[in-house]
Amino acid sequence: MTVSLARVRTRLTDTNQEVMAFRFEVIKKDNLSQARLGRIETDHGSFTTPAFLPVGTQGSIKSLTPEELVEIGVEAILGNTYHLYLRPGHETIERLGGLHTFIHWERPILTDSGGFQIFSLGSLRKISEEGVTFQSHLDGSSHFLSPEKVMEIQRSLGSDIAMVLDECVPYPSPYEYVKVSMERTSRWAKRSLEVRRETDPALFAIVQGGVHRDLREKSVHKLVEMGFHGYAIGGLSVGEPKSMMSDVLKWTTPLLPENKPRYLMGVGTPEDILNAVMLGIDFFDCVLPTRNARNGTLFTSSGKISIKQAQYAEDGKPVDETCTCYTCRHYSRAYLRHLYLSKEILSSRLNTIHNLFYYINLLVKIKGAIQEGRLLDFYKSHTSPHGLEIEFPAHFQSD
C-alpha cells in the first residue's frame, strides 16, 4: 500500500486544449530475429516493450491493488470495454473522473473494443454492417454497439490506447465468412478513424483474416493504408493449432510499419510470448497468469505446478526457490496449498502475485536479452527440458 503511483501530466496545447500524447520509439532491434526493444509514451506515462498487460476485466486486476501491480513491475493494464460499458457504465465512470481515477490506477490503460466478448456471446448477438446487437450476459437487456459508439465509450473511459470494434471469428470458420468478416472489420476500422478526435485515446486497428495468408495480408494492407497509432493481431488463440499462430505472425508482422507498435491480443503462454516477441510483437494481454493463479496453477522456473497436489502438503519451500516475489519470499507451498483447499481469498491474491511476477519477470529477462544482443541464446536456453519448451521456428534455427 505504500508504493506511490507517479502521475504524468497531460500535455496541453497553446489553447489549453488537451491533446493525446502518444509516441512509440524503437530503442533497439535484434539482429537475429524480428524482436525489438521499445517504449510507448502516453498521457499516463510510458511503458517499455516487449510488455505484458494484465487484464482488469471489471475495473480490477482480480484480487490485486494498483500498488501491488506496481510492486510486481506492471507498467500498463487492459480494461474490458464490454464489461465496463454494461457495469457500472461508461457514463458513470466518466462522471466519476474516468477509469484511471475510478480504479486508482495512474499508469497507462489500454481498453479493448468489446468485440471479442460480444462475439463470444454466440446466439445472443446479431451482426450487421452498421454494428452488432447483443444481449447482456448480466440481465439479458438488449444493446447495440457500432464502431462509433465503441469509440465514444472508450473516450468516456479515458483510456490511453483504444481499439477499433472488430469481429473475432472462431476457428475453424469457412474461408468465405472469414473474408466477409475481415472486410467488414476493415470498414469498421475506417469509420472508427473518421470519428476519432484529436483528444481521443491513441487508436489501434486489428488485423483479422483467420489462418488464411491472403486475407491476413489484405487486412494489413487496408489498415496500414488508413494509418493508425498501432496495429493489433486479432483472431488468434481461438482454438487453432499452435503452429498457425507462428505462421500468421510470420505473414503479418513484416508487412506492418516498423515505427508502430504491434499488439498480439489475448496471448498467451510464456512460450507463446517469447515466440511472438521473436516474430516482432511488442506487447500482449492475457488472462492466463491471473486465471491460472485462481485455479491454483502456478508458473515456476521448472514448469507449471498445481498447488493443490498432496505432494505439497508439508512442503516448506517457496513455490519457486529462484523467485523473489512477495509470495515466494514469505510463504511455503504447504501454506499456499492450505489456503487453496480452504478456499481462502488470500489464496487467489498470493497466487496471482506470483504468476504475474513470473510473467513480468519473463518480459524483463527478454528485454535484457534484446538489449544485450543475446535473445537467441535466451530463447535456446529456454528450450531446455526444464525450460519453456517452445517449438523453435525453422527460420531461427541457427545451427
Place this chain on the structure above:
Amino acid sequence: MTVSLARVRTRLTDTNQEVMAFRFEVIKKDNLSQARLGRIETDHGSFTTPAFLPVGTQGSIKSLTPEELVEIGVEAILGNTYHLYLRPGHETIERLGGLHTFIHWERPILTDSGGFQIFSLGSLRKISEEGVTFQSHLDGSSHFLSPEKVMEIQRSLGSDIAMVLDECVPYPSPYEYVKVSMERTSRWAKRSLEVRRETDPALFAIVQGGVHRDLREKSVHKLVEMGFHGYAIGGLSVGEPKSMMSDVLKWTTPLLPENKPRYLMGVGTPEDILNAVMLGIDFFDCVLPTRNARNGTLFTSSGKISIKQAQYAEDGKPVDETCTCYTCRHYSRAYLRHLYLSKEILSSRLNTIHNLFYYINLLVKIKGAIQEGRLLDFYKSHTSPHGLEIEFPAHFQSD
C-alpha cells in the same frame, strides 16, 4: 507489502530452555469506570489493551496479508484451533515451524480451544466427562478432543495465549444444564492447568454460567482459585438479550483479579466493545468487522452503511470522509459498490481493510480517552444520534 514485521526473540533460561514470556501490566485505571489501559507481553511482542483481535479462522484474516494488518494497526490476532486441527492439522503446522511461521505473522497469536465451534455442531457432537466426540464439518470423520488434547494442539501451533476447552451453552438453556456444564468446564480447566508445561502458551480459563448470577460467580471463584494467566468471559453473544451481557459483566469482572487480563470472547459490535471496556474488559475478538465487510456492510462515523445500495452508484466520496484508511484514501463509494456487485475479490479486501481500521481506530480512541481521563466523555459523545447508540448503564449515569 513493504511494512516489516518486528520479530521478538524468545526469552531463554540459563539452560537454554525456552520459557513462555507472558506478562500483563495495568498502566492506568479509569476513575469513573472499570476500564483499564494495559499491556500484554508475549514471546512474540506485546500488545496494548483494550485490544481487538481479528479472527484468522483458517490461518488467514480473510483476504488480508500480515503486512496489511500491521499497517491497519492490528497488534495480535486469533487463530481457530478447531479449524487448524482439522485442516491442515496441528502436527503439519508444527513440522512447518508453528503457526506464526506458517502464516507469516510474527506478532502475538491467541488460539481458542475449539470448544465454541465443536458445540456449535449440534447433533454432530457428544459430550462426556472425558471430553467431546464430534464429526468434522469437512468430511464427517470422527474426532475426540479432551482438555489435555486441546492443550497439546495449541502447544503444536505455538500460540502465545491458549484457551482451556470449555462448553459454550446456547441461550436459552435450562438452569440445571448450565450448572452441570459450568462445573464440568471448571473441572476441564483444572485438567488443562495440570498438564500445562512451563514452555506452553499462557493459559486462560473461561468463565461460564449463562445468564445466572450465582453460576457466573461460582465459575469465577473456582477458576480464580486455580490461578490462570488470564480469564475469559465465554457464553455471551449467543442469542441472549443485549442488556444481559452488561449484567453478566457487572457480576463477573469485579470478582476477577485486577492484575490479570480479561477477555470477552466473540464480542462484538462497536457499542458492545465500548460498553465492555467500561465494565473492565481488556480485549476482544469477533468476526463481525471482517464478515460484515465481505457482505458489503461498512462501519462509518455516522453509522453502518450497505455499500450495495443504489444511492452510492455515482457517489465519488470515500466510505467515511473522516477515515484515513487505505480504502478511504483511494477509492469512492461508487467503486466499492461496483466491486461488490461485480463479485470482485478486491471488494472483500478493501471493505475488510476499512472495517478493521474502524475497529482498531475505535480502540485507539478508547485507549487515548482512558490515558487522558476522559473515557466517560468519549462514551457520552458516542451516544449522540450519530454515534454508537449504546445503552448507557445506570451506574455510569453521572448526571
